[in-house]
Amino acid sequence: MSIDELTIKAPRSLVSPTDEAELAAFVGENHARAAPMRIAGGGTRVQAGAVEAEHMLTTRKISGIVTYEPGALTLIARAGTPLQDVEDALAAEGQALAFEPMDHREILGSNGTPTIGGMVSANVSGPRRILAGACRDHLLGVRFIDGRGRTIKNGGRVMKNVTGLDLGKLLCGSFGTLGVLTEVALKTLPRAEVEKSLAFPRISLREAREIFAAALATPFEVSGAAFQGGTAWLRVEGFEAQVDYRVDRLKELFARREIEIVADAVSRSIWRDLRDVKHFADSTDPIWRILIKPSDAPAVIEALRQLGGEASVDWGGGLVWFSGAASSAAVRKAVGAARAVVVRRGSLAAADLFPAEDGAVARISAALRKTFDPAGIFNPGLMGN
Numbered sequence: 001m002s003i004d005e006l007t008i009k010a011p012r013s014l015v016s017p018t019d020e021a022e023l024a025a026f027v028g029e030n031h032a033r034a035a036p037m038r039i040a041g042g043g044t045r046v047q048a049g050a051v052e053a054e055h056m057l058t059t060r061k062i063s064g065i066v067t068y069e070p071g072a073l074t075l076i077a078r079a080g081t082p083l084q085d086v087e088d089a090l091a092a093e094g095q096a097l098a099f100e101p102m103d104h105r106e107i108l109g110s111n112g113t114p115t116i117g118g119m120v121s122a123n124v125s126g127p128r129r130i131l132a133g134a135c136r137d138h139l140l141g142v143r144f145i146d147g148r149g150r151t152i153k154n155g156g157r158v159m160k161n162v163t164g165l166d167l168g169k170l171l172c173g174s175f176g177t178l179g180v181l182t183e184v185a186l187k188t189l190p191r192a193e194v195e196k197s198l199a200f201p202r203i204s205l206r207e208a209r210e211i212f213a214a215a216l217a218t219p220f221e222v223s224g225a226a227f228q229g230g231t232a233w234l235r236v237e238g239f240e241a242q243v244d245y246r247v248d249r250l251k252e253l254f255a256r257r258e259i260e261i262v263a264d265a266v267s268r269s270i271w272r273d274l275r276d277v278k279h280f281a282d283s284t285d286p287i288w289r290i291l292i293k294p295s296d297a298p299a300v301i302e303a304l305r306q307l308g309g310e311a312s313v314d315w316g317g318g319l320v321w322f323s324g325a326a327s328s329a330a331v332r333k334a335v336g337a338a339r340a341v342v343v344r345r346g347s348l349a350a351a352d353l354f355p356a357e358d359g360a361v362a363r364i365s366a367a368l369r370k371t372f373d374p375a376g377i378f379n380p381g382l383m384g385n
Contacts, residue, residue, distance in 0.1 A: 019062060024149045073187055075089070099138055147376075195267045199259065205313065225314075
């Protein structure tokens with residue numbers, strides 16, 4: 001689904017400012033009228049209908065890499081810059097975004113263009129998060145427009161320049177409810193020379209958890225630990241000699257288990273599919289993203305399976321993907337205190353996307369929204385806003 005198609009669903013107009021000043025003026029005008037708007041980059045991360053708004057505001061025309069310094073491992077890009085453009089520029093210098101952002105288009109059936117701003121706004125992080133950290137851990141600075149139409153800059157080009165309150169950490173993962181990103185500064189890292197994966201076929205989830213716990217406790221820098229379809233996967237990346245050594249040590253550690261080794265292009269393809277949850281792409285059921293304690297994975301997945309559907313695991317057990325037709329109330333009851341977010345709605349209501357907040361968390365969230373968006377015009381109804 002493209003942005004143009006999305007505008008037919010709820011907003012009456014599509015607004016695509018060409019620069020930061022134009023964007024700020026538009027937001028300021030709508031603040032005065034308390035006119036709600038849906039904020040989007042490429043329209044590929046959140047499904048249509050999640051936000052009822054007068055306008056669809058997209059940053060796709062505020063685009064371009066501002067500066068890229070390979071030697072300093074830093075890149076600054078405007079929010080509407082296609083993510084592929086950034087990845088291509090980094091690849092040309094042998095670098096990458098270490099947190100491995102997933103592509104939601106296949107499971108959401110969307111055909112827009114993912115943007116760097118949308119990635120940051122959703123804190124999109126892939127399998128390598130267990131080693132490299134999340135998107136927000138690589139965010140050095142941001143520029144954004146708040147709900148009054150003011151331009152705010154926070155952070156810098158290097159970690160030591162981030163002083164005071166790090167607003168980037170607030171904006172990252174806020175899904176456009178606190179401000180409209182116009183520019184982001186990110187830390188980059190060298191791309192791995194070699195990649196190899198160890199496959200453990202025909203095992204249970206409990207066995208997979210034992211493998212993950214043992215492997216992640218070693219010094220061998222496992223950069224991926226996932227379980228899907230009865231197979232557990234461990235990934236190792238780096239220079240060839242280092243990778244070979246670490247793979248050999250892991251094989252010794254699990255000498256009693258059946259192990260298959262895949263390398264480079266084959267391994268990258270497997271992890272790209274795991275990253276994008278491609279195994280659920282052909283289903284029409286809702287897809288849930290559930291954050292849990294890794295040790296709770298077997299019990300949580302067993303509870304989910306009682307509801308019907310299928311589940312897979314990433315982040316060594318810390319992330320559960322679940323696809324099934326159960327109601328949101330049933331799923332959230334099954335996972336208990338775990339944070340469960342709907343990624344693909346299917347038959348679920350827009351209000352089911354994010355879990356309800358209560359207590360101190362709800363009060364803090366409300367205070368933040370009141371501070372950054374006092375008229376409540378940014379993505380109303382999303383994330384409990």
